[in-house]
Amino acid sequence: MDNTVSPMPLPEMAPMAEFDKTPPTPPEEEPPPGDLPPPPSADLAEKGKKHRNYDDENSWACGNWFEFLLVVALAIILLIGALVLVLFWVLYYRGGFAWNENPTLEFNLHPVLMIAGFITFSGFSMLLYRVGRCCRRIYVKLFHTIFHALAVPCVVVGFIAVLDSHNLANPPIRNFYSLHSWMGFVTMGLFALQFVVGFFSFLILLCCENATAGFRASLVPIHATFGILTFMLAVATCLTGLTEKTIFTLGVSYSYLGEEAIIINALAMTLVAGAIVMAYTLLREGFRYSGHILVSVQSEM
C-alpha cells in the first residue's frame, strides 16, 4: 500500500477560500495560515510519491472542461439572446421607446430594462463566480458587484417606466393589482436585500478581515442560494409579464401564432432555457470554486 493517498480537506479554511482567497496551493508550497489542523504527519506528507484526487467532482478531466465551456457559452448566448429578442420585439413590433409624452411607448422600456437588469447583468454577475475560477477572489467579487450595480439603474428606471406609463395612460391604469406586479415586488425586494447584504458583508466587512471571516463564510451559501432563487423568480416574473402584455395587446389573435407571437414565445423559451442552463452551471458541484486543499500522504501500512 505504498501509493495510498488521502484527500484531506481543511474545512475551517474552505469557506473563506471559497470567496476570498487565491486558488489554494498544496501546503508543501505555501502553508495555510492560522490554527488549522496540520496534516496527520508531516513526514507522511513529505514522503508522498503520487498525487491522486479521489474527489471526482473537482478533477478537471477533458470532458469536464468541455462541459464547462459548453454550458458557460450557452448561458452567455441565452443571457444576451433574451436581451436581443426583447429589444427586437419592442423596436420592431411595439414602436420603440419614449419618455413621458407617450405612455404606451414609455411602457416598452419596462420589459427591456427589467430583462437587462434582472436577467442579463445579474446573470453575468453570477456567472463570474464560475468563469473566474483562476482569478483572485477579490477581483471576481468586485466585478460581481459592478455587474449588479449596473443592474440597479436598469431595474429602477424600468420600474419608474411602468408606473409612469400606468399613471399617464388615459384612463390611468391601476398599479400593483396583478400577480405579476406582486411577484415583481418580491423579486425587487429580494434583489435589494441581496445587494445590501452582499455589499456590506463581503466588501465593507473586509476592513476587519480576520474578525469577520467566520460570519462572512457562513453567509456565503445563503447569499448564493438566494441569488439563484432571485434569478429564478425574476425569470418567472418576466414570463408572467410577457403573458399579460401578450394577451392585453394581441388578444385572441395570439392563438394564431403570428410573427409577433412567435417572437414573444421564443423570448419566453430563451428565458426558460437560460434558467435551466444557469441553474445547472451554478449548482453543478464540479463547476464550483473548491476551497479543498489536497494533501498527498503515503501510508506506512
Added chain:
Amino acid sequence: MDNTVSPMPLPEMAPMAEFDKTPPTPPEEEPPPGDLPPPPSADLAEKGKKHRNYDDENSWACGNWFEFLLVVALAIILLIGALVLVLFWVLYYRGGFAWNENPTLEFNLHPVLMIAGFITFSGFSMLLYRVGRCCRRIYVKLFHTIFHALAVPCVVVGFIAVLDSHNLANPPIRNFYSLHSWMGFVTMGLFALQFVVGFFSFLILLCCENATAGFRASLVPIHATFGILTFMLAVATCLTGLTEKTIFTLGVSYSYLGEEAIIINALAMTLVAGAIVMAYTLLREGFRYSGHILVSVQSEM
C-alpha cells in the same frame, strides 16, 4: 497538539452513501468495504481521545435543528396551502368540476390537478430526502417513487382536461399557442425524463448493485439538480397559467382586486413562497444527507 482531529471523508464511498445506504457509522464499528484508502494510521485512530466535527454545515446544533423543523413545516404548509387555495378558487368562484358535458367546468380540473401533481405530490416527494434523514435510503427512495407515481395520473388527467375543454368549446380554442403551453410542454418533458431516468437508474439498476454503483452515484447530483429545476419550472408555468386564466375570465375588473382576484394572487404568492422555501430546504448544505465518514485521529506532532 494532542487533540488535533482531522475529519476525513472517504470520497469513493460518499456518493453511494448519499442515496443507497443507511447512515454511515465510524469505521471503527463497521469498516467500509472495498479498496478505500485506510486512515493514515490505525494506531492514531485508536488513540483518538476527542471527537470534533470541523464540518459546521453537518453538525446538528440546536439552532440548526429548529431551522430545519421550521423550513420543513413551512414547506409542507405551503405545498398543501397551494392545493387548498386552488381547490377553493375553482369550487367557490369557478363552479366546480365536470367531465365532457361542460368544457368550462372540465377546464377547472386542469389547474387543480397540475398543482396537485407538479407542486404538492412532487414537492412532498422531494422533501422526503430531507425529512427521511434517519431512515434507510431504500425506503426513502421507494416513497419518493410512490409520491412521483401519484403525480403522474394527476398530470396526465390535468393535461387531457385542458385539451378536451379546448376542443369541446364552441368555437374550439386552439392548443399549444401560448407561452404557458410551451412552458408546460417543457416541464412535462423534464418531469417524464426525470421519472424514467430515476426509475431505471435508481431502482431497476439496483438488481446489479455493485456494478452500477459508480454510474448511479454520478447521476445523483444531476437528477437532484434537474428535480429542483423541474419544480421551479412547474411553479413558473402555474404562474403564467394563472395570469392567463385571470385575464381571460376577470378582464379589466382584475385591477379592482375583488375577492376572486385576491384569492388568485394569494395562490400565486403561496406558489412563490413555496418555491423559495423548497429551494432553500433542498439547496441548504446542512440539511443534506451527508455521506461523510468522520475519522477521529490524534496527531503525534
